[in-house]
Amino acid sequence: MNTKVAEDTVAFxxxxxxxxxxVIRPYFRSRLAVEDKSDTSPVTIADREAEAIMREMIxxxxxxxxxxxxxxxxxxxxxxxxxxxxxxxGTKSFLIGRPTFVTLIGLARHGQPIFxxxxxxxxxxxxxxxxxxxxxxxxxxxxxxxxxxLAEARLxxxxxxxxxxxxxxxxxxxxxxxKMVTYGGDGYGFALIALGTVDLVVxxxxxYFDYCALVPLITAAGGVATDWQGQPxxxxxxxxxxxxxNNHIHREALGALAGP
Numbered sequence: 001m002n003t004k005v006a007e008d009t010v011a012f013x014x015x016x017x018x019x020x021x022x023v024i025r026p027y028f029r030s031r032l033a034v035e036d037k038s039d040t041s042p043v044t045i046a047d048r049e050a051e052a053i054m055r056e057m058i059x060x061x062x063x064x065x066x067x068x069x070x071x072x073x074x075x076x077x078x079x080x081x082x083x084x085x086x087x088x089x090g091t092k093s094f095l096i097g098r099p100t101f102v103t104l105i106g107l108a109r110h111g112q113p114i115f116x117x118x119x120x121x122x123x124x125x126x127x128x129x130x131x132x133x134x135x136x137x138x139x140x141x142x143x144x145x146x147x148x149x150l151a152e153a154r155l156x157x158x159x160x161x162x163x164x165x166x167x168x169x170x171x172x173x174x175x176x177x178x179k180m181v182t183y184g185g186d187g188y189g190f191a192l193i194a195l196g197t198v199d200l201v202v203x204x205x206x207x208y209f210d211y212c213a214l215v216p217l218i219t220a221a222g223g224v225a226t227d228w229q230g231q232p233x234x235x236x237x238x239x240x241x242x243x244x245x246n247n248h249i250h251r252e253a254l255g256a257l258a259g260p
Contacts, residue, residue: 004132005107005115012061013105016054017119017126020087020103023050024121029097042091047071050087050103058083068235070209077235082108084212090158090186099123102187106213111234116213118191127191129220135194144222144245145196150252153178153199153244156189167204167240170228174202174256190214190243194221199245200253202228206239218243224250228257 027046034042051071058067066079070086083105088094090101099122107115107130115130127142129135135142147153155178157163163171175181178200185192187210192198194217215225215233224247227233228240242257244250 003109003112003114005130009107010115010128010133012057013107013115013117013128014126016057016105017103017117019053019057020050020105021119021121023053024088024094024103028094028099028122034095042095043071044088044091044095046094047088047091051085054083054085054087054105068208068212070207080109082111084108084113084209086187086209086213089210090188093184093186100185100188102191104187104209104213106209106216108212108235113212113215113233116215116217118187118213118217120188125191127194127217129194130216133220135217135221137195142194142221143196144193144218145199147199147245147249150177150200150249150256151179153249153253154180154182154197155200155202156182156185156192156198157201157203158186158189159183162204170257170259171202171204173259174253177252177256186210187214190218193218193223193243193245196245199249201243202241202253202257204240206241208235208237211237211241214243222246226250226254228254230254 048071051069066076066082068074068084086104088101089104094101103119105117118127190201218225223245225243227237
């Protein structure tokens with residue numbers, strides 16, 4: 001990440017998260033109506049309204065910037081700077097009243113994620129980090145946890161159900177080589193790498209808005225974020241994600257995923 005993100009842009013990302021919080025909080029545990037999208041994933045009025053307010057703010061402040069949102073689509077995708085938004089990452093957790101969903105706000109330049117913000121509106125937690133900005137958790141510097149080997153690593157994934165066929169076999173190999181495996185959390189689980197409580201998160205089937213904000217955050221905290229082949233994550237990645245607290249754990253994880 002060789003582009004330092006301007007301070008006023010970082011402040012604006014925080015303002016986006018503040019606005020999203022104001023929309024989301026009143027809906028939490030309110031038994032609101034749920035719709036199923038074409039891929040059968042759930043969506044609520046909270047998802048749509050939170051993204052809508054963020055998009056309005058971006059259009060006013062940075063009309064030349066692009067926007068890539070989960071709920072309201074893509075605008076100006078070829079712009080130099082593109083905001084990548086997932087208003088509620090973990091809608092299922094949101095629906096059952098579990099405060100592990102997050103708002104993801106990423107900024108990419110020429111397709112390269114350069115800044116990320118992860119916000120949990122209920123527990124009042126916010127992670128930020130990216131080019132020229134060390135990772136923070138609620139304004140306090142945060143780093144990944146020292147972990148010397150995969151055998152000592154704490155692995156998290158949102159659900160075992162996301163791994164099918166060859167992906168399932170690969171994940172089983174990885175799972176057998178770590179010390180601890182936990183499930184659940186969506187983007188919150190990735191943010192725990194930056195907090196230093198989780199060492200490794202591996203997932204499959206993710207979309208750009210699921211990981212764009214996480215790449216610069218994890219990197220700024222001292223970690224590594226790639227696809228399963230060790231390639232940079234971008235808008236055209238295949239959705240298989242491997243993020244780790246350090247290079248050594250990351251290399252071992254990729255080896256386990258590749259087999260045998």
